[in-house]
Amino acid sequence: MKKDIILAGVGGQGILSIAAVIGMAAIDNGLYMKQAEVHGMSQRGGDVHSDLRISDREIASDLIPEGKADMIISVEPMESLRYVPMLAPDGWIITNINPYVNITNYPDMDDILKEIKSIPNHIALDANKMADEIGSKKSANMVILGAASLFLGLKYEHLENAIAKLFKNKGVDVIEINLKALAAGKIFADNYNKN
Amino acid sequence: MIQAVLEFMEKLMLLGDEAIAQGAIDAGISGIYAYPGTPSTEIMEYVINSKEAKQSKIRSGWATNEKTAMEAALGMSYTGKRAIVCMKHVGLNVAADAFINSAITGANGGLLVVAADDPSMHSSQNEQDSRFFGKFAMIPALEPSNQQEAYDMIHYGFEISEKFEIPVLMRITTRLAHSRSAVVRKQTRPQNEIHLPGNLKQFILLPANARRQYKHLLQSQANFQEESDNSIMNQYIDGPDKKLGIVACGISFNYLMENFPDKKIPYPVLKLGQYPITRPKMKKLYDECDEILVLEEGYPIIEELIGSFFGLGKTIKGRLDGTISRDGELNPNIVGKSLGMEFAQTRPLPSVVTGRPPKLCKGCPHIYSYNALNEALTNYSKGRVFSDIGCYTLGALEPFDAINTCVDMGASITMAKGAADAGYKPAISVIGDSTFTHSGMTGLLDAVNDNSSITVVILDNATVAMTGGQKSSATGKLEKICEAIGVHKDHIIVMNPSPKYHEENMKVFKKEIEYEGVSVIIPRRECLHTAARRIKEEKKKKELEKIKSE
Numbered sequence: 001m002k003k004d005i006i007l008a009g010v011g012g013q014g015i016l017s018i019a020a021v022i023g024m025a026a027i028d029n030g031l032y033m034k035q036a037e038v039h040g041m042s043q044r045g046g047d048v049h050s051d052l053r054i055s056d057r058e059i060a061s062d063l064i065p066e067g068k069a070d071m072i073i074s075v076e077p078m079e080s081l082r083y084v085p086m087l088a089p090d091g092w093i094i095t096n097i098n099p100y101v102n103i104t105n106y107p108d109m110d111d112i113l114k115e116i117k118s119i120p121n122h123i124a125l126d127a128n129k130m131a132d133e134i135g136s137k138k139s140a141n142m143v144i145l146g147a148a149s150l151f152l153g154l155k156y157e158h159l160e161n162a163i164a165k166l167f168k169n170k171g172v173d174v175i176e177i178n179l180k181a182l183a184a185g186k187i188f189a190d191n192y193n194k195n
Numbered sequence: 196m197i198q199a200v201l202e203f204m205e206k207l208m209l210l211g212d213e214a215i216a217q218g219a220i221d222a223g224i225s226g227i228y229a230y231p232g233t234p235s236t237e238i239m240e241y242v243i244n245s246k247e248a249k250q251s252k253i254r255s256g257w258a259t260n261e262k263t264a265m266e267a268a269l270g271m272s273y274t275g276k277r278a279i280v281c282m283k284h285v286g287l288n289v290a291a292d293a294f295i296n297s298a299i300t301g302a303n304g305g306l307l308v309v310a311a312d313d314p315s316m317h318s319s320q321n322e323q324d325s326r327f328f329g330k331f332a333m334i335p336a337l338e339p340s341n342q343q344e345a346y347d348m349i350h351y352g353f354e355i356s357e358k359f360e361i362p363v364l365m366r367i368t369t370r371l372a373h374s375r376s377a378v379v380r381k382q383t384r385p386q387n388e389i390h391l392p393g394n395l396k397q398f399i400l401l402p403a404n405a406r407r408q409y410k411h412l413l414q415s416q417a418n419f420q421e422e423s424d425n426s427i428m429n430q431y432i433d434g435p436d437k438k439l440g441i442v443a444c445g446i447s448f449n450y451l452m453e454n455f456p457d458k459k460i461p462y463p464v465l466k467l468g469q470y471p472i473t474r475p476k477m478k479k480l481y482d483e484c485d486e487i488l489v490l491e492e493g494y495p496i497i498e499e500l501i502g503s504f505f506g507l508g509k510t511i512k513g514r515l516d517g518t519i520s521r522d523g524e525l526n527p528n529i530v531g532k533s534l535g536m537e538f539a540q541t542r543p544l545p546s547v548v549t550g551r552p553p554k555l556c557k558g559c560p561h562i563y564s565y566n567a568l569n570e571a572l573t574n575y576s577k578g579r580v581f582s583d584i585g586c587y588t589l590g591a592l593e594p595f596d597a598i599n600t601c602v603d604m605g606a607s608i609t610m611a612k613g614a615a616d617a618g619y620k621p622a623i624s625v626i627g628d629s630t631f632t633h634s635g636m637t638g639l640l641d642a643v644n645d646n647s648s649i650t651v652v653i654l655d656n657a658t659v660a661m662t663g664g665q666k667s668s669a670t671g672k673l674e675k676i677c678e679a680i681g682v683h684k685d686h687i688i689v690m691n692p693s694p695k696y697h698e699e700n701m702k703v704f705k706k707e708i709e710y711e712g713v714s715v716i717i718p719r720r721e722c723l724h725t726a727a728r729r730i731k732e733e734k735k736k737k738e739l740e741k742i743k744s745e
């Protein structure tokens with residue numbers, strides 16, 4: 001078992017919370033993990049990504065080789081496309097469709113969606129709306145993780161356990177909402193696949 | 196959240212930087228000194244936040260610059276205690292005087308200097324290679340390939356530092372510093388007791404002593420060499436195909452292994468993690484193999500050393516012969532290609548993807564300083580603003596286009612002075628509060644002593660924002676410092692960089708720019724992120740107090 005995952009977004013969107021859940025679920029199950037993070041440049045608004053690798057065998061490189069990523073998990077649609085050259089031929093893109101527009105020349109959303117849909121294995125979801133319906137805008141990242149959960153090679157309940165552990169200090173309500181968000185994403189992805 | 200990850204796992208999941216910090220805590224340091232700088236910042240941050248470090252009363256906290264940090268660490272070493280000092284690669288330039296001379300004095304308690312290099316310049320002005328500094332100072336240097344090695348090498352580094360009574364350099368690069376992986380801890384070691392050097396003249400570098408000390412350093416080279424020759428940090432891994440021998444330094448070893456998923460490399464490999472370079476193992480590789488490929492992050496140091504100046508001898512492949520690009524960091528693909536591997540065509544970057552460069556946060560106080568300054572300068576020709584390094588350097592980009600230089604910390608004031616001395620007026624300096632106390636104060640004194648006609652704008656956002664909001668040495672002290680340096684009181688002006696005061700601020704800029712002499716303007720408003728964090732922490736504190744009192 002080996003999954004190479006690229007997490008993508010814009011600085012300040014909190015992609016590392018997704019990494020933390022996957023990482024913890026992996027480690028708790030005795031897998032190896034390496035995760036190259038982005039630090040520095042504390043201003044918000046630039047593109048950021050993180051290479052997350054989990055495997056049942058020791059991992060050599062901190063960086064994912066080009067064309068070998070099993071998955072791009074992105075919290076922003078254009079950012080999901082920035083790492084397409086890293087994606088394996090049968091790799092998945094799982095992305096939020098809410099654009100983060102902080103540049104004057106942000107491309108047309110139709111063009112972006114067309115490009116995402118040209119990748120055979122993709123899931124594009126409105127995670128913000130789904131999180132809002134659950135009652136917490138903040139949990140959009142967990143919705144996206146829920147959609148990605150089908151392809152991570154990790155048991156769903158292990159992700160749930162990881163969330164419970166990670167949000168333990170924040171109280172039962174926060175855990176509950178994040179689990180709901182995770183479930184919403186998973187159900188969406190289940191149906192998306194059927195269509 | 197990340198802290199929570201740590202608490203729940205037996206193995207610690209640590210960034211390379213954090214592995215170094217935990218290693219230092221466990222190896223019995225009594226103090227850590229540092230000035231922030233990507234990618235080294237998280238070493239100090241980890242110790243500051245460590246409960247264990249607090250319990251063991253390990254000294255931590257940010258220094259004013261890398262030189263003061265280096266000297267304080269040397270002072271702690273003088274007393275016989277272990278100390279570590281951390282900085283980014285260009286920080287070692289600032290600390291160089293103390294660093295090079297510390298090799299002559301030698302260490303008493305173990306002394307480790309960590310320099311974090313940034314090949315590809317993810318957040319730096321250059322990609323200088325700190326291994327050169329190790330060689331320049333003629334001290335042992337370590338270069339880990341992964342987080343566990345980084346942790347282990349800290350223990351080993353302190354041991355050899357005390358064994359040879361010499362500072363030891365550890366060089367890491369961005370990817371190791373900022374990548375997280377499992378680390379198994381060793382047993383913790385108690386801190387040293389205070390015990391001064393046997394020879395109380397050891398640290399007096401008067402020529403007569405210095406000559407003796409320098410000879411001692413030269414004589415020690417053989418010991419450093421022998422230590423490196425026998426070190427497990429340098430491993431010769433045999434392979435059946437002698438057509439090629441590979442030297443892999445530090446993290447490049449991982450990129451090499453990535454290309455051989457079954458871990459079987461057909462060629463002999465010399466994995467290097469310690470300097471000076473081991474001669475017997477290197478010679479074995481050179482003698483046994485037809486060609487040598489050198490994989491090293493940064494400069495082609497080893498390649499140059501084992502290659503022949505006249506192109507005689509065996510073919511050495513690497514960054515100099517064009518096998519690998521001369522600049523930029525390595526990765527698995529670059530290393531694979533250097534071995535002649537072919538990679539399938541990947542999907543191209545979709546053309547809709549546009550650049551998203553970092554920029555000043557919405558509402559950042561620096562924005563309003565630049566808006567007012569730009570307007571004040573509309574009637575002058577362009578190219579008058581000498582600036583510095585920090586968030587405010589983004590004022591170079593559109594829509595501000597507000598600054599014209601950024602060279603090294605502190606250079607804004609002194610370059611403006613040089614320009615003014617040349618008769619170029621007005622000359623304006625724009626510098627951050629932390630950069631000012633790091634290296635701007637001495638330049639301001641030069642300007643005052645020469646009565647150079649410059650306007651110095653110190654952007655005081657009460658933090659070191661660029662590197663993530665560390666505590667700034669300047670906070671609460673700027674006006675007093677400037678006045679004490681000799682800037683006239685009437686020309687030290689504090690303003691609030693907010694759109695509300697735009698007209699007012701613009702007029703102040705205009706007036707001071709026209710003034711013949713040194714004037715200092717301090718736009719003061721807290722960085723938005725630092726303010727948000729402070730408010731959150733204060734709220735938490737209040738709640739805790741409330742619970743306690745109930």
Ligand SMILES: Cc1ncc(C[n+]2csc(CCOP(=O)(O)OP(=O)(O)O)c2C)c(N)n1
Binds near residue numbers: 230
């Ligand atoms: C010698 C050296 N040390 C450290 C750094 C890393 N660094 C870049 S900017 C900066 C500090 C900026 O702080 P400040 O001047 O207060 O400006 P702000 O980012 O808060 O606007 C640091 C530490 C560097 N580039 N060079």
Ligand code: SF4
Binds near residue numbers: 042043554555722
């Ligand atoms: S981090 Fe602070 S100083 Fe830097 S751009 Fe954002 S608000 Fe401004």
